[in-house]
Amino acid sequence: xxxxxxxxxxxxxxxxxxxPLILTALGGVFSERSGxxxxxxxxxxxxxxxxxxVFTFYGETWGFGGASPWFSFVVAILLGAIFSLLHAVASxxxxxxxxxxxxALNFLAAGLTIFLVKKIFDAGQTPYLNERIFKxxxxxxxxxxxxxxxxxxxxxxTSYVAIALAVVVWFVIYKTPFGLRLRSVGEHPMAADTMGxxxxxxxxxxxxxxxxxxxxxxxxxxxxxxxxxxxxxxxGQGFMALAAMIFGKWHPLGALGAALFxxxxxxxxxxxxQIPFLxxxxxxxxxxxxxxxxxxxxxxxxxxxDAPKAIGKPYEKGxx
Amino acid sequence: xxKRYGFLMSMVLAAGTLLSACGASDDATGDGDKKxxxxxxxxxxxxxxxxxxxxxxxxxxxLQEFGNENDLKEKEGYTYVQSDAQSDYRPNLNxxxxxxxxxxxxxxxxxxxxxxxxxxxxxxxxxxLVDSVVDLDNVASxxxxxxxxxFxxxxxxxxxxxxxxxxxxxxxxxxxxxxxxxGFKAGVLTANPNAEIFQQYAGDFxxxxxxxxxxxxxxxxxxxxIYHAAGGTGAGVFTEAINRKKxxxxxxxxxxxxxxxxxxxxxxxxxxxxxxxxxxxxxxxxVFEVSKLTMEGNFPGGEIVEFGLEEDGVGIAPTTDxxxxxxxxxxxxxxxxxxxxxxxxxxxxxxxxxxxx
Numbered sequence: 001x002x003x004x005x006x007x008x009x010x011x012x013x014x015x016x017x018x019x020p021l022i023l024t025a026l027g028g029v030f031s032e033r034s035g036x037x038x039x040x041x042x043x044x045x046x047x048x049x050x051x052x053x054v055f056t057f058y059g060e061t062w063g064f065g066g067a068s069p070w071f072s073f074v075v076a077i078l079l080g081a082i083f084s085l086l087h088a089v090a091s092x093x094x095x096x097x098x099x100x101x102x103x104a105l106n107f108l109a110a111g112l113t114i115f116l117v118k119k120i121f122d123a124g125q126t127p128y129l130n131e132r133i134f135k136x137x138x139x140x141x142x143x144x145x146x147x148x149x150x151x152x153x154x155x156x157x158t159s160y161v162a163i164a165l166a167v168v169v170w171f172v173i174y175k176t177p178f179g180l181r182l183r184s185v186g187e188h189p190m191a192a193d194t195m196g197x198x199x200x201x202x203x204x205x206x207x208x209x210x211x212x213x214x215x216x217x218x219x220x221x222x223x224x225x226x227x228x229x230x231x232x233x234x235x236g237q238g239f240m241a242l243a244a245m246i247f248g249k250w251h252p253l254g255a256l257g258a259a260l261f262x263x264x265x266x267x268x269x270x271x272x273x274q275i276p277f278l279x280x281x282x283x284x285x286x287x288x289x290x291x292x293x294x295x296x297x298x299x300x301x302x303x304x305x306d307a308p309k310a311i312g313k314p315y316e317k318g319x320x
Numbered sequence: 321x322x323k324r325y326g327f328l329m330s331m332v333l334a335a336g337t338l339l340s341a342c343g344a345s346d347d348a349t350g351d352g353d354k355k356x357x358x359x360x361x362x363x364x365x366x367x368x369x370x371x372x373x374x375x376x377x378x379x380x381x382x383l384q385e386f387g388n389e390n391d392l393k394e395k396e397g398y399t400y401v402q403s404d405a406q407s408d409y410r411p412n413l414n415x416x417x418x419x420x421x422x423x424x425x426x427x428x429x430x431x432x433x434x435x436x437x438x439x440x441x442x443x444x445x446x447x448x449l450v451d452s453v454v455d456l457d458n459v460a461s462x463x464x465x466x467x468x469x470x471f472x473x474x475x476x477x478x479x480x481x482x483x484x485x486x487x488x489x490x491x492x493x494x495x496x497x498x499x500x501x502x503g504f505k506a507g508v509l510t511a512n513p514n515a516e517i518f519q520q521y522a523g524d525f526x527x528x529x530x531x532x533x534x535x536x537x538x539x540x541x542x543x544x545x546i547y548h549a550a551g552g553t554g555a556g557v558f559t560e561a562i563n564r565k566k567x568x569x570x571x572x573x574x575x576x577x578x579x580x581x582x583x584x585x586x587x588x589x590x591x592x593x594x595x596x597x598x599x600x601x602x603x604x605x606x607v608f609e610v611s612k613l614t615m616e617g618n619f620p621g622g623e624i625v626e627f628g629l630e631e632d633g634v635g636i637a638p639t640t641d642x643x644x645x646x647x648x649x650x651x652x653x654x655x656x657x658x659x660x661x662x663x664x665x666x667x668x669x670x671x672x673x674x675x676x677x
Contacts, residue, residue, distance in 0.1 A: 009537050009541075123369075123371035124371050134566050226528040227559050228555070232367075
């Protein structure tokens with residue numbers, strides 16, 4: 001096997017595995033930048049995957065054909081945003097502990113989705129989807145020599161959507177008045193309030209955006225990777241997205257890089273067994289490598305992770 | 321004021337819990353009082369559930385067939401309990417024993433330890449364990465000669481590969497899955513001595529994403545047929561194969577446990593599937609047979625009941641759209657040879673090494 005062939009295996013799988021993580025981590029950035037911890041990303045993703053699978057399935061029967069996954073993405077974004085309202089109401093309006101209400105979201109999603117699947121399909125899982133997001137060559141770009149086939153050949157469109165969205169989110173948070181307000185609410189809500197920014201409204205918007213992104217991430221996972229929804233479809237990806245966000249220092253592009261890094265580490269741990277040189281390493285070491293690399297990266301290379309100052313603290317008007 | 325409401329609320333909730341507990345215990349005693357004349361049989365699924373499109377579903381189908389044949393009522397005469405986690409196995413088994421089921425099936429080798437524990441405590445109850453062995457007098461162990469079935473699909477893979485490279489993806493590396501691997505490898509090499517075989521274990525039966533990645537790796541290395549013995553992880557193998565087929569690559573998957581033709585469909589209208597064939601394991605036959613034996617009073621406790629080609633316990637799938645005439649003929653030929661004992665299919669690494677000499 002030559003180098004090109006090896007890279008041809010590792011890089012596409014890394015990008016492919018990273019897409020749902022990127023989207024969900026971006027959602028996390030919105031919420032946490034506004035000062036609301038969102039442990040509920042996992043639950044929101046689960047909701048998204050459920051909606052993605054169910055509405056793609058019904059989209060097929062309603063005659064949407066190849067557009068059904070995209071239709072399901074829209075529904076997943078909407079329902080994700082609505083579902084995240086639970087977290088918003090509890091943690092912003094009622095000033096409950098944000099971690100607790102996030103955990104509640106996770107439990108609720110785990111139970112609710114499976115319950116609904118049983119009600120709708122009378123089975124423990126949704127049927128396999130026929131219309132999924134399939135791999136395809138990106139026109140023009142995949143014709144570039146060497147990097148073309150590696151980065152743009154036989155890939156999921158959703159991966160590029162995710163990467164593009166990361167740039168959009170970066171622009172929104174750092175280059176627009178809305179982004180400035182969002183960040184100020186997360187750093188010093190009282191100061192923001194004195195300047196006439198509606199803290200509650202900003203935080204509501206941020207949490208709902210995180211729900212929308214995590215919902216999309218889950219739907220992308222269901223329609224591109226798993227192909228159906230079961231109780232084990234979303235098992236920890238939401239927490240990995242959370243880790244990617246922290247690893248990326250609460251920055252959209254940082255989160256993008258971290259998610260891609262996780263994807264690469266995972267892809268290496270799996271494909272490593274089939275690659276010369278790496279094959280000699282005992283299997284267990286390859287399996288743990290993503291986690292070890294993450295710890296090393298967090299401990300050694302990232303430096304101090306600066307969380308938004310007001311994170312985790314409910315804002316009470318007039319309280320010092 | 322608010323506090324008082326909170327207190328009231330919790331009182332109501334507590335009362336509700338207590339009362340509902342009463343309700344449940346009433347039901348339980350009600351059931352126990354009923355004199356049971358008719359035979360009752362139940363099964364505990366592993367974490368897959370009875371619609372896993374794999375062996376849990378197959379077992380449940382066998383039990384339903386048994387129930388229908390003997391006019392048993394669902395829920396009363398025959399039933400299943402779903403396990404959502406490994407920690408559910410023991411309570412589920414105990415629960416069924418307490419409800420006076422005459423025979424309780426544990427589906428899957430993951431349940432071995434729990435069956436053993438419960439069977440030691442409940443000496444009067446009768447258990448049957450699918451896919452593994454517990455050496456106790458009140459446990460019947462049902463195993464399959466998966467290596468024989470895998471050998472047959474291996475022949476098909478060996479004959480129909482164009483690149484002379486085939487892949488095997490296993491779930492969790494274990495004695496059981498090794499039987500699939502070695503039988504398959506022996507079959508491939510029998511049909512095509514020049515074939516190269518790649519293999520990898522996912523370390524998980526329920527990780528579709530991992531299945532996709534491993535399949536991408538093996539297809540990327542040039543394999544054009546992959547046999548998976550990996551449960552839910554195998555769903556990812558199908559995803560990858562469908563993707564490649566849609567992009568014009570000539571790749572195949574060999575399914576496992578059930579006829580997985582439907583999982584591999586990439587062109588709905590033409591009913592075209594990436595599933596070359598499947599190694600079917602008739603868990604339904606086994607469950608049916610053991611239930612029948614037990615009802616007739618011949619519970620095979622302490623024995624290992626083995627289902628192979630001879631008993632129709634394993635074989636290749638009825639859907640043979642994608643299998644060549646030549647391969648089908650070879651399968652028939654070797655089927656007879658294996659049943660007649662002329663060919664001994666290897667099941668462990670050592671046996672494979674000596675087979676391959």
